[in-house]
Amino acid sequence: MPSADVAVIGAGLAGLLTAVRLAERGARVVVLAEGNGALHWAGGPIDLGFRPGARNAGAAVGHLARRRGHPYALLGAEVAPAVDWFVRLTTELGLPHAGSLDGGFGPLPTGIGGIRPVSVVPEAQVPALLPWAPGERLVVTGHAGYKDFWPRAVASSLARPEVWGGFARPERVIGIAVEWPGLRERRNLNALRIAEQFDDPDWRAATLDVTARAVASAGSGPLRVGLPAVLGLRDHARVLAEATQRLGAPLLELPLVPPGIPGIRLHDALRAKLRALGGRILIGERVARVETTKTKVTAVATEAATRELVTRVGALVLATGGVAGSGLVGDPNGSIRETVLGLPADGPPIERWLHGDPLDPASLPIAAAGVRTDDALRPVHPQRPGEGPLFDNVRVVGSLLAGQHWMVDRSGDGVALASAWRGAASLESRRAPTGRPSRRAEAVR
Amino acid sequence: MTIASVVEEAIHETVGLSTDECLKCNICNEVCPVARVDDRFPGPKYVGPQAQRFRLAAPVPINLDGRPVHTPDLTVDWCSGCGWCTTACPAGVKIAEVNSRARASIRAGHRPRLRDWLISQTDLLGRVGSPFTPLANWTLQNRLFRWVLELVLGIHRRAPLPKYAGSSFRSRFKGRGGLVGRAGEVELPPPDRAVVYFHGCAANYYEQHVAEAAIAVLERNGFQVIAPPQNCCGLPMISNGLYQGARSKARDNLDVLAEYARRGYRIVGTSTSCTHTLKAEYAEMLDLHDDDARAVSQATWDICEFLLELHEEGRLDTEFGRVDLELPYHAPCQLRSHGIGLPAMDLFALVPGLRAVDMDHDCCGIAGTYGLKKEKYDIAMRVGDDLFRGIEASRASQTACDSETCRWQIASATDRPSRHPVEYLAAAYAAADDATRDAPAAAH
Numbered sequence: 066m067p068s069a070d071v072a073v074i075g076a077g078l079a080g081l082l083t084a085v086r087l088a089e090r091g092a093r094v095v096v097l098a099e100g101n102g103a104l105h106w107a108g109g110p111i112d113l114g115f116r117p118g119a120r121n122a123g124a125a126v127g128h129l130a131r132r133r134g135h136p137y138a139l140l141g142a143e144v145a146p147a148v149d150w151f152v153r154l155t156t157e158l159g160l161p162h163a164g165s166l167d168g169g170f171g172p173l174p175t176g177i178g179g180i181r182p183v184s185v186v187p188e189a190q191v192p193a194l195l196p197w198a199p200g201e202r203l204v205v206t207g208h209a210g211y212k213d214f215w216p217r218a219v220a221s222s223l224a225r226p227e228v229w230g231g232f233a234r235p236e237r238v239i240g241i242a243v244e245w246p247g248l249r250e251r252r253n254l255n256a257l258r259i260a261e262q263f264d265d266p267d268w269r270a271a272t273l274d275v276t277a278r279a280v281a282s283a284g285s286g287p288l289r290v291g292l293p294a295v296l297g298l299r300d301h302a303r304v305l306a307e308a309t310q311r312l313g314a315p316l317l318e319l320p321l322v323p324p325g326i327p328g329i330r331l332h333d334a335l336r337a338k339l340r341a342l343g344g345r346i347l348i349g350e351r352v353a354r355v356e357t358t359k360t361k362v363t364a365v366a367t368e369a370a371t372r373e374l375v376t377r378v379g380a381l382v383l384a385t386g387g388v389a390g391s392g393l394v395g396d397p398n399g400s401i402r403e404t405v406l407g408l409p410a411d412g413p414p415i416e417r418w419l420h421g422d423p424l425d426p427a428s429l430p431i432a433a434a435g436v437r438t439d440d441a442l443r444p445v446h447p448q449r450p451g452e453g454p455l456f457d458n459v460r461v462v463g464s465l466l467a468g469q470h471w472m473v474d475r476s477g478d479g480v481a482l483a484s485a486w487r488g489a490a491s492l493e494s495r496r497a498p499t500g501r502p503s504r505r506a507e508a509v510r
Numbered sequence: 511m512t513i514a515s516v517v518e519e520a521i522h523e524t525v526g527l528s529t530d531e532c533l534k535c536n537i538c539n540e541v542c543p544v545a546r547v548d549d550r551f552p553g554p555k556y557v558g559p560q561a562q563r564f565r566l567a568a569p570v571p572i573n574l575d576g577r578p579v580h581t582p583d584l585t586v587d588w589c590s591g592c593g594w595c596t597t598a599c600p601a602g603v604k605i606a607e608v609n610s611r612a613r614a615s616i617r618a619g620h621r622p623r624l625r626d627w628l629i630s631q632t633d634l635l636g637r638v639g640s641p642f643t644p645l646a647n648w649t650l651q652n653r654l655f656r657w658v659l660e661l662v663l664g665i666h667r668r669a670p671l672p673k674y675a676g677s678s679f680r681s682r683f684k685g686r687g688g689l690v691g692r693a694g695e696v697e698l699p700p701p702d703r704a705v706v707y708f709h710g711c712a713a714n715y716y717e718q719h720v721a722e723a724a725i726a727v728l729e730r731n732g733f734q735v736i737a738p739p740q741n742c743c744g745l746p747m748i749s750n751g752l753y754q755g756a757r758s759k760a761r762d763n764l765d766v767l768a769e770y771a772r773r774g775y776r777i778v779g780t781s782t783s784c785t786h787t788l789k790a791e792y793a794e795m796l797d798l799h800d801d802d803a804r805a806v807s808q809a810t811w812d813i814c815e816f817l818l819e820l821h822e823e824g825r826l827d828t829e830f831g832r833v834d835l836e837l838p839y840h841a842p843c844q845l846r847s848h849g850i851g852l853p854a855m856d857l858f859a860l861v862p863g864l865r866a867v868d869m870d871h872d873c874c875g876i877a878g879t880y881g882l883k884k885e886k887y888d889i890a891m892r893v894g895d896d897l898f899r900g901i902e903a904s905r906a907s908q909t910a911c912d913s914e915t916c917r918w919q920i921a922s923a924t925d926r927p928s929r930h931p932v933e934y935l936a937a938a939y940a941a942a943d944d945a946t947r948d949a950p951a952a953a954h
Contacts, residue, residue, distance in 0.1 A: 067822075098600075100537060100597070100598045100600030101598045101600060255545075257545075323540075348846075370848045371789040371807050371808055390600075
């Protein structure tokens, strides 16, 4: 039956985690998403929050939790248990993440030669959390001719001390481009293709050989090796183990421009987990309309080739993203609306949507727009929160929540984890409503 | 009508202009099954939204109508047309449709390659081959002939071709007094007691067991089956860029089906790619937007979608007998394009003993006629590789899938039969009858 205890709209990190958590607790869950979510762009780190000078992510989260209107004001206490659960879950899924709120930040070099302050990372980025020993060097290497990763350019950027933003850094950074077997003249290579090459044991062995020789040419002494984040897709754990062993040094997978292989790995693993728990995920399902009573959502209709697909639901989770996703739309008159239920959203006045230097992330106050909720993450009216939730059986998770400026706060993943945790906990396992099912509407496209 | 509404409609409804919504986010390239295995295809983003900017500057930007349009990039021909790019796009860009039109624009004005023309003529191939079934089947299984076929025509010698089933489904159905006329020509039961069956070429010439299973299941639920005159839906021609021929097939089908649709009959098909063509591609690919096309689109149902709807209305006979089977299920790309969920899985859940597993694999590789082609056969096999391995690892004796060419591909690659979901429902009804016969006293 197209019915579910809970329908989750959106298949990004927040949506998939909420769905998995609900399914773990026995709910029948369906994920409906217009397209694939932002995990396909993700480079690996789980951003819980950051501010210059904060000694660890816990301090940054605490700071944000004291800021009026930030989602952490509601969810600050949930971050720690949510991170614990996430680490356990990813370990069980074979993609172990490490790090914590109180462990301190580490500097992770990126595939364009910048630095990201990170606190929770997948296994292939864990060395970024460890301090650099005296004399330790960073060797950045990768395939010569791969257009998304230029080892020598990355190294020359990372050789500039100011790039490291005050973090301890390696004594030297060396860039070495090598030719990986069989890739010459393949101009259409993207990260996904190379990652799948690494899943092939023979190609992998030959590639690690030439890469190890290049690393050895950098001389002896302690070092870490930075590689583009392409170390296998389905067989990542084995690729990482073999590469670490063959290169004889700690490895760092450097995040690239999209596609984001670490994010795709996580997406695939969460999706498989959800299915193993009996959940269903349908991509390409854009919500056309929602059936409601005064206080509840009863069904979700998604666009189809001819007539809508109507799924009857006991509860609804909105994980549709914020301004940069498709969860919000702004009108020329300055009002901002949530797109599935048409909920009123909170955001800056139209003259302050964009503000200042366009290349400065802080110049986009509109990025903090979103839906206001009560403690249980039920949507409320932004100007009249005291009137109570607009729908009893709706929860809002992830970057749709108002008040976060994830480009500046770097709190986007932490909000996703904590809101998934809280949202799932506050939805009791429900049965779909019984009785006469509604007819599918004949939709004119 | 405001200017804003016109612009909005143009952006959202027009295939070509939907590319304005593209964020260049790369998600289509990530989900493309072909780009995943072969980088001669640069990926849907490059041949779609990016190349489209140059195509839009061409003299006939959107409505092609057989006139040549300059295209900057011939690699679009490596696109298999599976449609996953459109499905996964978070911004609503109709990437696969853009690519199909671009391919048609390359073909337009040129005589088609003999191979591409031939494999698009599915109903002609059926009509010609069926009377000579033993000879045709022997020939098509003959390795020497297949080698010659590859050499001369470019149809890969190991590509899965179906077996003829003798006289066509239509002639058998007609022979036993089935309703085969046009609306108005024959006396018809009312629309709530009958459906129009769009059998497509596969069930007509090769897989009559699918047609028979569909009829058994529909009749079991109180629907008489009408099989009016019909052509190939036109999809193989669309896939090969032969839009003119496809339009002519579409027109013939619409002539017959629209009258039924207007009289309130639902059109139910067992080939999920045919039903998707009737629903969506006549408009999106062939620019057929008239009343006939709209009426047929609105009336068309994939058979599993239809049966699940009956179930929701409480009208489906759910007295299924036991079918003890582990059953890997592959949802074809075309089914995903319907946007109707996974109705076969929901129906399987009603059958006691049937342990269906959705394989959750993107594409089996064949994409209609793509994997038959000599230069594309290897790509198709690599696209489906994980699916085939998953099925082999399951040790299941057979698999289920809603689309015929996918079934042939999967059956050939995994060396076990692949059946339409409705066949299992028919088997479950038959099992219920057997159980009642065997143990009349135990009933009730």
